[in-house]
Amino acid sequence: MRVPQWAFHLAIFLAFLAEIRGFLMEIKCKLWAGNGYIGDPSDCQAWGFCQDNKLIDRNGCNEGLLYNFRKGTCDKAADVMCHSNLAEICTNLQLGYYAADPANCRRFVKCDAIDDPIWGDCGEDQVFNNKLQRCVQETSGCPQDNICSYMKDGSFMGDPNSCQGYYKCHNGFAIEMNCSTGRYFNRKSGNCQSWLPDYCSKDDEIAPETPLSTNFHICSKYYQRDLSGVQLLPDLKTCYGYYACTSELDLGRWSSCPWGQHFEWWSQRCGEPKDNSCSYDRCGNMNQLKVTTINTGCREYTVCQNYRSRRSEKCPEDFPYFNEISQRCTDKFPNHRVCYMDG
Numbered sequence: 465m466r467v468p469q470w471a472f473h474l475a476i477f478l479a480f481l482a483e484i485r486g487f488l489m490e491i492k493c494k495l496w497a498g499n500g501y502i503g504d505p506s507d508c509q510a511w512g513f514c515q516d517n518k519l520i521d522r523n524g525c526n527e528g529l530l531y532n533f534r535k536g537t538c539d540k541a542a543d544v545m546c547h548s549n550l551a552e553i554c555t556n557l558q559l560g561y562y563a564a565d566p567a568n569c570r571r572f573v574k575c576d577a578i579d580d581p582i583w584g585d586c587g588e589d590q591v592f593n594n595k596l597q598r599c600v601q602e603t604s605g606c607p608q609d610n611i612c613s614y615m616k617d618g619s620f621m622g623d624p625n626s627c628q629g630y631y632k633c634h635n636g637f638a639i640e641m642n643c644s645t646g647r648y649f650n651r652k653s654g655n656c657q658s659w660l661p662d663y664c665s666k667d668d669e670i671a672p673e674t675p676l677s678t679n680f681h682i683c684s685k686y687y688q689r690d691l692s693g694v695q696l697l698p699d700l701k702t703c704y705g706y707y708a709c710t711s712e713l714d715l716g717r718w719s720s721c722p723w724g725q726h727f728e729w730w731s732q733r734c735g736e737p738k739d740n741s742c743s744y745d746r747c748g749n750m751n752q753l754k755v756t757t758i759n760t761g762c763r764e765y766t767v768c769q770n771y772r773s774r775r776s777e778k779c780p781e782d783f784p785y786f787n788e789i790s791q792r793c794t795d796k797f798p799n800h801r802v803c804y805m806d807g
């Protein structure tokens with residue numbers, strides 16, 4: 465029998481759907497900022513092994529055992545929960561039924577419309593239950609498959625549809641998170657960074673935000689009432705700008721540190737960038753070609769261009785530490801404050 469052309473296209477479309485909706489192990493490895501075992505969303509007995517964002521091995525548990533994703537071992541079938549993907553779920557549901565988003569079971573969609581979805585939202589602490597066809601109180605993660613199903617607790621997964629978003633996994637449940645202003649999620653390290661990661665296209669680049677010269681809310685939000693006098697608050701967009709507030713009712717007025725300095729909230733002054741682990745773009749407000757990359761214990765440096773971070777590079781093994789003052793990798797730990805703090 466000749467297979468009609470439409471069936472061929474449908475098969476490709478379904479494979480495509482499975483890929484973006486079902487989170488195959490290859491996709492999970494690509495999104496997971498970690499190495500080790502993961503469960504196979506298409507087979508409860510199977511597991512995979514991720515390394516450097518690639519699936520390098522896959523196998524199955526012995527007869528009668530299922531893969532337990534929380535422990536990373538094969539366990540008795542009765543003790544292990546099993547999930548499936550949205551395309552599969554919909555084929556098993558009646559016409560006109562709704563299904564939860566596999567990436568985020570707080571929202572749901574009509575199965576007839578998964579290629580052009582209009583999402584319904586369950587609201588706070590609620591998740592969509594496909595069986596009951598309604599939102600229920602969230603108690604132990606998603607009632608069905610999602611991006612964190614079969615992932616160990618504490619895993620960080622990049623959002624496949626965004627360069628800033630990521631998920632923190634707990635009990636197979638995905639908690640949605642975003643990097644702070646102007647930063648991107650790194651699917652290798654699990655940190656947020658100021659430069660565009662390899663997997664993002666130039667179109668995903670966020671134009672740097674210029675802080676407003678006055679800010680209505682910052683004083684009322686962050687001015688510490690138990691202290692008095694002028695308080696300087698970070699602008700939450702750059703490493704070198706700050707707002708001055710004289711009271712919680714004040715309008716915050718923006719100022720910049722002198723050229724070559726970054727703002728230190730804890731000391732309420734501008735200081736040397738090397739003593740300041742700011743999580744915004746560390747290339748700003750100074751003429752450096754390289755700056756220390758935060759979260760690396762001074763083992764990596766960020767290459768700057770036009771006062772913006774472009775990429776991060778590791779120091780070589782025999783000169784493992786980057787010194788921001790000498791602008792070189794050295795064998796001596798520089799003991800700058802930026803080496804100790806994470807952000």
Ligand SMILES: *[C@@H]1O[C@H](CO)[C@@H](O)[C@H](O)[C@H]1NC(C)=O
Pocket residue numbers: 629640641642
């Ligand atoms: C993350 O950012 C996106 C896009 O701006 C937004 O739609 C989403 O609600 C944010 N999520 C969280 C948890 O802040």
